[in-house]
Amino acid sequence: MSIQTCPGDGTISLPAGCLSHFTMSPSGSHNRHRHIILIGLMGCGKTTVGRELSKLRGTPFLDTDFVIEEQLGRNIADIFSDEGEDYFRKLETTLLRYLVQEKTDASYIISTGGGIVIRPENRTLLRQLGYNVWLNVDVPVLIQRTARANNRPLLHNVDPAERLKTLFATRRPMYEETAHDQFDTSALELHEVARMINQGAERHFSRPDTGRPEE
């Protein structure tokens, strides 16, 4: 199965059915990946910055939330309400396993879902995929940004400010463990964030030890 890149905007589509049929053991990977992976809380800018970075570097763009929605033909809010959060987390793991075993020399920009770091296996898989950047954004800024859309099930029927504060406290050590670099991007314009990550990636991938698969 091969990954397709849309000619228009460089967004990646995975082969149909890859999440339902794919069951590899993560230890089966021997590839050295050089992807750039964006992690962080809802609203920190992973999707928006990921697209900008993809344009800047001229490399394909993949958003794990979009791939899961595309593969299932349903939106995340419906997946959460029908099958539950745990089912969604398993889909994220399956997708990461798929990407880790993929034999490719291409370098993607991978924007992730905010909770992808919760499962310990995912944290290992993310490190195997390449350079992980945590977009660390102040909670008051996240509150403003997430207020503009209603497509985040974990913010439904709760006080979004309280929920984001709790998620920040719980997930902070997980982002720290996964990230090679963290940038506070609360007050930065999109192009500034993209440029900063681009420079970080150049530094990361030019280190002699980088590229060795992580255990």
Ligand SMILES: Nc1ncnc2c1ncn2[C@@H]1O[C@H](COP(=O)(O)OP(=O)(O)OP(=O)(O)O)[C@@H](O)[C@H]1O
């Ligand atoms: N640096 C920035 N400056 C101003 N606005 C931004 C910046 N980054 C992102 N935004 C805005 O914040 C909102 C949320 O961004 P985005 O959807 O990219 O977040 P996300 O991290 O992908 O969230 P999720 O985890 O829910 O997918 C969008 O409206 C986006 O335009």
Ligand SMILES: O=C(O)C1=C[C@@H](O)[C@@H](O)[C@H](O)C1
């Ligand atoms: O922070 C989270 O747990 C989530 C973030 C979004 O990107 C989606 O993956 C989903 O809404 C869950």
Ligand SMILES: [Mg+2]
């Ligand atoms: Mg996103």
